[in-house]
Amino acid sequence: MNTQKISDRMKQSPLHQLFVEEIQDIYWAEKHLLKALPKMAEAATSTELRKAFEDHLDITQIHVERLERVFASLDEKAETKTCEALKGLIREADEIIDDTEEGTMVRDCGLILAAQKVEHYEIATYGTLRTLAAIMGHKEAQELLQATLDEEHSADVELTQVAMSFVNEEAMSER
Numbered sequence: 736m737n738t739q740k741i742s743d744r745m746k747q748s749p750l751h752q753l754f755v756e757e758i759q760d761i762y763w764a765e766k767h768l769l770k771a772l773p774k775m776a777e778a779a780t781s782t783e784l785r786k787a788f789e790d791h792l793d794i795t796q797i798h799v800e801r802l803e804r805v806f807a808s809l810d811e812k813a814e815t816k817t818c819e820a821l822k823g824l825i826r827e828a829d830e831i832i833d834d835t836e837e838g839t840m841v842r843d844c845g846l847i848l849a850a851q852k853v854e855h856y857e858i859a860t861y862g863t864l865r866t867l868a869a870i871m872g873h874k875e876a877q878e879l880l881q882a883t884l885d886e887e888h889s890a891d892v893e894l895t896q897v898a899m900s901f902v903n904e905e906a907m908s909e910r
């Protein structure tokens with residue numbers, strides 16, 4: 736599984752340490768999302784949005800496993816580091832659930848907003864990590880991170896499609 740040997744010297748470089756810490760951060764975030772997404776799916780009004788969250792839950796499980804492969808490829812233990820940003824974004828999603836009526840499209844609108852903030856955080860993180868992996872020559876990590884980055888992009892597009900197809904418009908006519 737570990738095709739490249741990472742030298743101790745490289746492991747001690749500040750950039751490598753930053754890289755590993757950021758992987759720990761997104762690893763925490765993905766694991767936290769495994770708990771948050773079922774709640775968001777349950778809160779959704781439309782079956783389309785519920786399904787989008789359920790599908791993303793399955794994909795998130797794959798993202799967690801992929802990160803474990805990234806750790807292994809770097810000869811590092813899979814450890815988490817609390818991601819304060821994602822913690823805050825999930826808190827915002829909870830607030831939206833509290834502040835909107837059950838069974839409304841306004842709630843779906845808010846949930847899509849919250850989920851897209853999460854996606855954009857993930858896209859920024861995976862994009863940077865993929866680039867760092869590339870410049871440091873961690874080919875396997877680079878490919879794994881790119882695969883997840885592509886899936887986060889698709890999830891973001893899917894959420895936009897749900898919003899534009901009917902949620903925003905129906906939300907507008909609610910009183």
Ligand SMILES: [Fe+2]
Nearest residue numbers: 765795798857
């Ligand atoms: Fe993810």
